[in-house]
Amino acid sequence: MLSFIAKRLAKAVVVLLAIVVFNFMLIRMAPGDPAMVMAGEAGASDQIFVTQLREKFGLDQPLPVQLYRYVKGIATLDLGFSFRQQMPVAKLIAERLPATLLLTGTAFVISLLLGVLFGTLAARFAGTWADTAITILALIFYATPLFWVALMAILLFSVSMDWLPSFGYETVGANYTGFAHVLDVGAHLILPATTMGLFFMATYARMTRASMLEVKRHDFVKTARAKGLRDAVIQRRHVLRNALLPVVTLAGLQAGTLVGGAVLTETVFAWPGIGRLMYEALLQRDYNLLLGVFVVCSAMVLAFNLITDLIYRAVDPRIEFAS
Amino acid sequence: MSAATTVSIRNLKLALPKGSDRPYAVDDVSFDLQPGKILCVVGESGSGKSMCAHALMGLLPDTIIRQAGEIAYDGQNLLTLDDAGWLALRGRHIAMVFQEPMTALNPLMRIGDQIAEMFEAHNLLTPRQRKQKALQLLREVGLPEPERSVRAYPHQLSGGQRQRAMIAMALALEPAILVADEPTTALDVTTQAQILELIRDLQRRRNMAVMFITHDFGVVSDIADRVVVLQHGKVVEQGAADDVLRRPQHPYTRALLAAVPSMQPPPRTPLADRARAVEVVGLDKTYVSGGGWFQPERRVQAAKQVNFDILQGETVGLVGESGSGKSSVARLVMRLIEPDQGTVRLGDTDFTRISGRALRKERSRIQMIFQDPFASLNPRRKVGNIIADGPIAHGTDPAVARQRAAELLGLVGLNASAMERYPHEFSGGQRQRIGIARALALEPEIIVADEAVSALDVSVQAQVLNLLEDLKARLGLSMLFITHDLRVAAQICDRIAVMQRGGIVELKPTATLFSAPEHPYTRELLAAVPGQISSSRAA
Numbered sequence: 001m002l003s004f005i006a007k008r009l010a011k012a013v014v015v016l017l018a019i020v021v022f023n024f025m026l027i028r029m030a031p032g033d034p035a036m037v038m039a040g041e042a043g044a045s046d047q048i049f050v051t052q053l054r055e056k057f058g059l060d061q062p063l064p065v066q067l068y069r070y071v072k073g074i075a076t077l078d079l080g081f082s083f084r085q086q087m088p089v090a091k092l093i094a095e096r097l098p099a100t101l102l103l104t105g106t107a108f109v110i111s112l113l114l115g116v117l118f119g120t121l122a123a124r125f126a127g128t129w130a131d132t133a134i135t136i137l138a139l140i141f142y143a144t145p146l147f148w149v150a151l152m153a154i155l156l157f158s159v160s161m162d163w164l165p166s167f168g169y170e171t172v173g174a175n176y177t178g179f180a181h182v183l184d185v186g187a188h189l190i191l192p193a194t195t196m197g198l199f200f201m202a203t204y205a206r207m208t209r210a211s212m213l214e215v216k217r218h219d220f221v222k223t224a225r226a227k228g229l230r231d232a233v234i235q236r237r238h239v240l241r242n243a244l245l246p247v248v249t250l251a252g253l254q255a256g257t258l259v260g261g262a263v264l265t266e267t268v269f270a271w272p273g274i275g276r277l278m279y280e281a282l283l284q285r286d287y288n289l290l291l292g293v294f295v296v297c298s299a300m301v302l303a304f305n306l307i308t309d310l311i312y313r314a315v316d317p318r319i320e321f322a323s
Numbered sequence: 324m325s326a327a328t329t330v331s332i333r334n335l336k337l338a339l340p341k342g343s344d345r346p347y348a349v350d351d352v353s354f355d356l357q358p359g360k361i362l363c364v365v366g367e368s369g370s371g372k373s374m375c376a377h378a379l380m381g382l383l384p385d386t387i388i389r390q391a392g393e394i395a396y397d398g399q400n401l402l403t404l405d406d407a408g409w410l411a412l413r414g415r416h417i418a419m420v421f422q423e424p425m426t427a428l429n430p431l432m433r434i435g436d437q438i439a440e441m442f443e444a445h446n447l448l449t450p451r452q453r454k455q456k457a458l459q460l461l462r463e464v465g466l467p468e469p470e471r472s473v474r475a476y477p478h479q480l481s482g483g484q485r486q487r488a489m490i491a492m493a494l495a496l497e498p499a500i501l502v503a504d505e506p507t508t509a510l511d512v513t514t515q516a517q518i519l520e521l522i523r524d525l526q527r528r529r530n531m532a533v534m535f536i537t538h539d540f541g542v543v544s545d546i547a548d549r550v551v552v553l554q555h556g557k558v559v560e561q562g563a564a565d566d567v568l569r570r571p572q573h574p575y576t577r578a579l580l581a582a583v584p585s586m587q588p589p590p591r592t593p594l595a596d597r598a599r600a601v602e603v604v605g606l607d608k609t610y611v612s613g614g615g616w617f618q619p620e621r622r623v624q625a626a627k628q629v630n631f632d633i634l635q636g637e638t639v640g641l642v643g644e645s646g647s648g649k650s651s652v653a654r655l656v657m658r659l660i661e662p663d664q665g666t667v668r669l670g671d672t673d674f675t676r677i678s679g680r681a682l683r684k685e686r687s688r689i690q691m692i693f694q695d696p697f698a699s700l701n702p703r704r705k706v707g708n709i710i711a712d713g714p715i716a717h718g719t720d721p722a723v724a725r726q727r728a729a730e731l732l733g734l735v736g737l738n739a740s741a742m743e744r745y746p747h748e749f750s751g752g753q754r755q756r757i758g759i760a761r762a763l764a765l766e767p768e769i770i771v772a773d774e775a776v777s778a779l780d781v782s783v784q785a786q787v788l789n790l791l792e793d794l795k796a797r798l799g800l801s802m803l804f805i806t807h808d809l810r811v812a813a814q815i816c817d818r819i820a821v822m823q824r825g826g827i828v829e830l831k832p833t834a835t836l837f838s839a840p841e842h843p844y845t846r847e848l849l850a851a852v853p854g855q856i857s858s859s860r861a862a
């Protein structure tokens with residue numbers, strides 16, 4: 001098992017390196033000269049200043065040298081410097097990452113729990129009105145644009161009923177501490193996390209439903225019935241456990257992308273996370289910051305893939321580490 | 324119902340949903356199960372034999388309507404039982420063993436836990452005692468290393484071991500009735516013989532009533548006390564095993580018995596002066612899996628120094644148990660996998676040394692017929708396309724190829740209107756004919772038939788074998804015929820090669836192999852073929 005993890009980590013490093021190089025090239029190929037942009041924003045676009053900027057940030061060096069410096073920086077967790085925000089990129093990301101992880105993590109748990117629950121119910125009552133209702137409900141949340149559901153939720157729960165705060169991570173200026181702070185963040189979390197969770201719930205619900213109906217047809221379910229086991233036990237122990245295998249795969253794929261995928265939700269709810277950071281960096285042509293966010297997102301995807309594989313091997317004895 | 328009857332099924336009538344090919348799955352069926360006796364329910368696929376078993380277990384699908392009749396057990400009519408009644412009955416009074424032990428066991432649960440569940444379902448014993456009982460049961464059914472097997476997952480056991488585990492599970496609560504639905508069909512002959520022996524032994528010791536469902540008359544003659552023959556949901560004949568097998572009354576029973584291939588190979592003309600169609604020299608293939616820092620690699624030698632040839636117009640059989648390397652050799656000859664060593668020559672062409680365009684061209688000379696007629700045809704393509712695809716890929720004009728496909732369908736005994744239909748609209752036997760037409764579409768010299776009739780009912784099997792024999796003679800084909808069924812091999816092969824653990828242990832003309840087997844393994848295989856006494860009777 002250790003050798004498996006070591007091998008997978010080595011592969012992940014290679015993939016990450018390839019992503020870094022590719023993104024680096026892509027951004028350098030994009031039209032627009034970072035030095036010109038910086039000089040323009042500083043309000044002094046004369047040639048000498050631009051040249052000075054180029055020298056200062058190594059932009060006058062040949063591309064391979066720039067790339068080498070960048071990669072070397074990443075190896076020491078130095079993701080470069082954001083000129084717009086006047087801060088190291090790594091520090092900017094580190095500030096925003098916890099908020100994003102809290103939001104996407106909660107949304108992920110909500111979507112998985114609700115999805116599996118509704119999928120199980122839909123499979124249990126397949127073909128009845130309950131099945132249809134669940135399927136339609138899940139589909140509505142999936143088909144409706146996320147930002148629209150978010151806006152409607154704000155209108156309903158914040159504006160008209162005034163139950164929940166509509167934006168931000170915490171109440172500005174309240175300076176809560178301890179448990180009060182937790183409650184405050186929690187209240188802010190409910191709307192964005194639920195909106196996002198409901199969107200992703202649909203895929204899990206559908207997958208669980210289809211997978212359970214498939215597993216139900218297997219002979220071992222008949223064996224379980226022939227034993228005289230109660231239906232609830234059969235559903236839980238024999239059907240659901242086998243049906244969850246594809247759900248684990250899907251969850252793993254989705255967990256990796258959640259970090260970068262919260263742009264819309266974070267923007268609508270003004271949640272101070274990575275998604276909004278990326279959105280701002282894009283608008284401001286903050287190349288280093290953008291690259292840094294990409295690198296972190298890629299690393300997250302790779303990490304979650306590895307975790308998924310480990311979980312999969314733990315739940316399915318047929319997969320061995322050697323193969 | 325007499326005192327010596329455990330279960331009495333009377334006038335059972337089960338209705339199929341509307342739109343089925345017949346109104347009743349089971350129509351006016353009556354029979355009894357007696358303690359200490361084995362009743363074999365025989366019939367071809369779709370005859371309703373599994374429906375009877377499921378009715379007895381209360382496991383009928385919701386779409387089947389119990390229209391009339393009675394299943395009397397222990398003073399109650401099982402057809403009127405409620406859910407709670409069934410829960411108390413299943414496992415405890417009636418237990419079931421299924422056909423395919425791989426799919427009948429939960430892949431994510433240890434064998435011991437699955438057996439312990441039997442006790443748990445009926446609130447018997449403590450968890451600790453359940454574990455001990457599971458171990459004891461595994462010992463009783465003769466599973467090797469029971470301490471290890473009890474902790475094993477189903478995929479870590481062999482097919483025979485899994486079926487033993489299934490039987491241990493079914494017997495856990497000492498039921499009065501055991502329903503066995505084709506329990507040996509998925510097993511090798513030698514394993515089948517052992518499992519039959521085990522069932523008979525346990526049934527006698529525990530005085531169980533056994534309902535044994537099978538389509539194999541060989542098995543019937545080995546194990547049955549009484550026989551019920553079903554056709555299209557109706558009982559056409561029932562009686563003592565000896566009577567039914569020796570003096571069948573109903574034409575359908577006679578036809579079924581006559582369709583069982585005989586162990587006597589028919590006389591064949593020697594082919595010695597023909598040229599070689601295929602020559603296989605020193606084929607080696609080893610599968611390697613695993614191999615990491617902490618795990619030793621596993622090597623399976625699927626072919627070791629395999630040598631044989633097939634003359635033009637000759638059928639060579641490859642027989643052996645599962646895992647003996649038959650299918651690997653077939654795939655090596657087809658060059659679907661690459662050998663580690665050795666040569667396959669088709670006529671004068673070295674088939675193992677060519678590649679790219681030349682290989683693609685030569686591939687049309689050797690074609691395959693697969694075992695499972697359901698899985699080997701693309702369900703989303705029309706039959707006409709399935710057959711014409713090969714020739715079109717090799718540059719034949721599509722119109723010509725389709726014309727030829729229609730002719731081929733005629734050749735295999737199907738109507739040309741089949742061109743526009745999809746595979747699911749055909750029966751198993753018809754699909755196998757489509758598979759044969761597809762193989763013939765490229766006008767091959769050699770056909771590799773991998774268990775091509777194993778999935779078919781005996782009567783259909785006989786038809787397909789006749790068709791293959793006929794086509795072979797008409798088109799001058801050579802054939803590599805892979806089968807685990809020695810009866811089938813006896814009927815169709817000119818020579819037979821017996822494989823064991825990747826090597827050929829004996830290769831002889833069919834008649835010689837059957838009359839004077841030399842290798843111990845060949846003798847073991849021949850001895851394990853079920854129903855040897857009765858088949859000579861029937862033939």
